[in-house]
Amino acid sequence: MIPAPFSYVRADSVDHVLSLLVEHGDEAKVLAGGQSLLPILKMRLARPEVVVDISRLSELAYVRVEGDEVAIGAATRHREVVDSADLQRDVPLLPYVASLVGDRQVRHRGTFGGSLVHGDPAADLPAAVLALGATFVIQGPAGRREVPAPEFFQDYFQTAVGEDELLLEIRVPRVPGVGWAYEKFTRRANDWAIVAVAAVDNRVALANMSMTPMRAVAVEAALAGGASAAQAAQAAAEGTSPVTDMHADEEYRGHLARVLTERALVTAAGR
Template sequence: MIPSAFDYAAPATVEEALGLLSKAAADGNDVKVLAGGQSLIPVMKLRMADPSLVVDLGRIGGLSGVTDNGNSLVIGAMTPHHVMATDPLVAQHLPLLQQAAATVADPQVRHRGTFGGALVHADPAGDMPAPVLATGATFVLAGPGGERRVDAADFFQGYFTTAVEEGEILTSIEVPKYTGWGSHYEKFTRVAQQWSIVAVAALVRVEGGGIAEARIGLTNMASTPLRATGVEAALAGAPLTVEAITAACSHAGEGTEPASDLNGDAGYRKHLAQVLATRAVLAAVGL
């Protein structure tokens, strides 16, 4: 299938883009924002989305790239996954995001798809939301009322639903640095380039021969990404042994509500979460 007819605009500034969104809303027109298009274009082809106007952010300068902001990295919303997977600042300070970005789909999608676009799309099986949630990032949104900031814990609100309101645009994501922390993204699929059936993002700080702190994100274990708080609590103060880590990661299914579908039922996914959490944490601490 092909999309229905639609108008197209490619603004040069964020202000111009916001003006187009505001006018479309005032006129009662359905408008969609185009980032990399790797999610929007397929659903338009299937006519699951049928906008009268598409606003392409690709020509707006300053929305792509990674900059060092002292205690955090500021990542432009239009930064492609390929850049996330290869940028030296991300590799040094946020290797978890580098590892997750390298698993997204295939090279073509990684070169076209964007970091911010994937986060706003908020597919529960998407690879970037859970690692970003684990880092405690802050989302910077531009709208008709100016700029506002949203914590990662409040950003993901449901299936394909985020805190981005009508007329707003995600411009950047500020991610605290985790320099020196161990990290790993463990993803389970049955075929290459498939959406994650379950995945686990692990950040672990080792100190004095044990685990001082851990931050664990879960992919596709509910309608939004989740923090595995039971695992985090059990890992804090745990010794660096396979037995202790395995026992802590047995809590990975707690508080989750995974779907049952053709890839597996809820019980299967909860088992996977325990197995993948164990693998991710062991890899993060080098065991």
């Protein structure tokens, strides 16, 4: 299908983006890699008057080690996350998970921040940043604010980034040497997860088990209480509300969550 008509502006700075968002309000949409936005426009699920392209803003594309964190610019491509030596050394979960996002074309165009703001509960990177305890740096007309990961994913395809705001940066703790794993269950190699589980040390996050990515708090509590990986994993579906769709029903997703959580915990413990 063909999108409804819109004006296109290639932003030349963050300030330029923000002034356009203030000027056009909910009639403006930010375009990063376009891997999710373009299908939405083509299906006419959104009909913005103005599309503001941030994909060439080099000030939003970087990976930097800063103290005990790594800062990732929102417009950093999935491919750059995969290739980052700093992330491979300090936060190896992220390059691994980014390598599983879609196919090569998607990874060359799609951005780290775009995937997170999109807020798809089936996406891979949201579960990873939840398990890592990331912080999101957001800028809008009222200034700059920092949002911790558990408050960022608010509802189905809805995050803490307002319509007149821009996600600037994601900050993740450096965790070299800490055990990690990501278990993604798909029918085909480059599909979205039917269910996925991220584990960092004893923190566990689930993809596609609810309207938002979520921490598996019952699993984490069981581990803190001394349960084995196999015992704790039995709690993986507690508090979840997965959809039933053409890929899997609720019961099967619960089963997958338990199996994948046990695998992730065992792998993380062995690293």
